[in-house]
Amino acid sequence: MSNPGDADDRPITDIRDLAAYFSSGAKPPAQWTIGTEHEAFGFGLSSFAPPSYEQKGGIGELLAAFQAAGGLSPILDHGNTIGLKGEGGASLSLEPGGQFELSGAMLADLHATKAELDGHIARLHAIAPGLGLGFATLGFHPTATRADMPFMPKGRYKIMRAYMPKVGTRGLDMMLRTCTVQVNLDFCSEANMVSKMRVASALQPLATALFANSPFYEGKPNGLLSNRAQVWTDTDNARSGIPAAVFEPGFGFEAYANWLLDVPMYFVYRSGEFIDTAGASFRDFMAGKLPALPGIHATLGDFADHCTTAFPDVRLKKYIETRGADAGRPEMMLAQSALWTGIFYDPAALAAAEALVKHLTYAEILALRAAVPVSGINTRYGAGTLRDLAREAVAIARDGLKNRARKNAAGEDEQAYLAPLAEIAAGAPTQAEHWLERYHGAWGGDVTRIFAEAAL
Template identity: 65%
Template sequence: MSNPGEADATPITSPRQLAAWFEAGCKPHEAFRVGTEHESFGFRLTDHAPPPYAASRANPGGIRDLLEMIAADEGLTPILDRGQPIGLNGPGFSISLEPGGQFELSGAALASLHDTKAEIDTHLARVRRVGPRLGLGFAPLGFHPTARREDFDWMPKGRYAIMRAHMPRVGTRGFDMMLRTCTVQANLDFSSEADMVRKLRVGYALQPLATALFANSPFREGHPDGLLSNRAYTWLDTDNARAGIPRMVFEDGFGFERYADYLLDVPMYFVYRDGAYIDVSGHSFRDFMAGRLAGFEGQVPTIGDFADHSTTAFPEVRLKRFIETRGADSGNPAMLMAQPALWAGLFYDDAALNAAYALIRDIAYDDLIALREAVPKSGLDIKFGAGTLRDFGRDVVAIAAEGLRARAMLNAAGEDERIYLAPLQAIADGAPTQAEHWLCRYHGAWNGDVGRIFAESAF
């Protein structure tokens, strides 16, 4: 989740400004970039327990120590919340903490996937260098395989305290989402409102497929529980007023204004003022604009307030001044690369985007919702169209490969970006997903010991 807010103090005097804020993200095709964000669970090497925020003699290897060590090693700037470090800013990237201490790299906007590969390699080297000095390892999995909610230390971030109080009012799995999930997402650009609409519709329609392809969380509290993606299952009852797949994206007339209007009614969490998060949970941004927000009566919100609010909506694809594809479990380094490769291949070549749109155009909204609800358990084996979701995935991955071929961006070895789709091509052709691989290990070589996953999955 995002670090503290955008400082644009422009007063909002008209709803049209909100649509214009999104529209300002439009870029010419040659300026398109790819950003990648990915999370991993820190764990103590001795007992696999989640590390605390602040270390003690009884509970060594703290997250705060980790941030301070990286800052000292690399000269990065700490991000503070009430005087406590909760992230780091670097040149074009940031490091942040999820509520349970999950360690996130928010990568730079980069010209090619080869640059993304270099960035991920740098991050892996970072955690491999620093982690052992604190007795920590890092496992990129979609849902924590062994820990209970009460095993986590809550990170001292103001917005998380507000969310922690609010989550039990709106769903049964909000604490699991906050504490026990990790994801990987790709951030991509659009050239116009029409281009945004097309990409958002393709992105939403393909999120259930992405969830199935990237499934990497088949365990809960030390045992298989019949699911392939506990992370995706968690999102089905976290806070449905701000999550899922909004119907309006597929309706006639959808565009920047309709998305801004949707956000006006997504319940707020906070207003950020003078370095502090002020709890306004449950009220709408529409009330804020009308001067009716409790505690802020008569005050005019700013564009910065709206930008902050936009980060508190959690749909499967999120629109900001770029598009975030969000429906995948975190995974091994090859799968971390496959996620942006899939979406760049589909979005950044016109022929590929047209082909993907043709595939999804006739999927009914209600069928899409049913698919989203089924994939955490059934994955790629779901009956879909004339075959299975795996068959559909084979067609989608092939379209993405053609899109990357057309981009013709080569690395030093003369390879184009299609190399990063290799794990998805294998899965679409019948290889096990990450979740299926771990289940085979559990029932075979591990003899039922889920703890073995930490050493085998760690960076």
């Protein structure tokens, strides 16, 4: 999640101010970049237990060690370091249960994304073992109960912790026991944003299926391939899922802003404090009628914070976030970035992707989203399965990356990063299916074996 407190204190006078906020993110194609965010579960190397913030060798000490290594400055919450900022826009942050997140910088190409990921993993390898910690990238914690998970000392999480059980049964699981990977990509105009939001939203069930990586629950198979995705079906549906507005006529910046205004608030951030406004209306805040802050009017900075409290599978900020995938092994994280970069950043590829999904109705997209946590890539689709759709989507992305022609020092373009997805599309097991094979075979039913094999 983003850290709140955008310094933009301009008052909001009209819905058009909010549309202009999104529009201000538009960039010409020559300036388009790629940002990748990914989370990992910490675990004790001997106990496999999730580390707390306060314990010796815990998350607090991990952040201190990263800061001491240089190049990073602290993000503080009531004196606690709850994240680190680096140069170029990258940061390290904490999810509620201590999931450790790299929020990557916006980079020019996938080769730079790989270098950033490799550097992050190298730093983890240099620091974490000395604290007795390892980190594994999985969509849902494979062994811990909800009670086993710690809570990080971030003000917004205290508010969410109290509010989540009021609006769904799995919100605390989402906060504490899930990890994801998302890709942040640019748009050049409102029309370009609309095309990308619709394509990405229609293809989110496929992304969930391709990257499914959470088949265990408290030490046993859970009957699912993506328990993370299943959690999101009952986590506060007023702010998550695939909004109908994306597919309605006239969708654009203002329509998305209107959808956001109907998302209940969590907080207002003032003078370093989170003021609990959970369930309140941002429209009332704009009108100066917020019960917690009577007479105070919302600013654009408040709206930027509010944007971070909506969790659709595809989220609009001043760029587009595709968010529907489980965290996974490094090559899969790169493949996630490659898939969306290939589709989004070549006009012919984006047009082909639009044609690929144009027949899907909103109801059909929702039905696929509901099915893929259980059946994954084998979910029925047309006369075949989602594996057939995967072959077409990966081919479109490959053409897009070929047309981009961004080469590394060895003269290789970005197509190679799609290799894991091409293998799955051709019939190879997904990550979740691989782990189930290991569980029923070499592990002899011992799920704790996953920590070593899924470790970064």
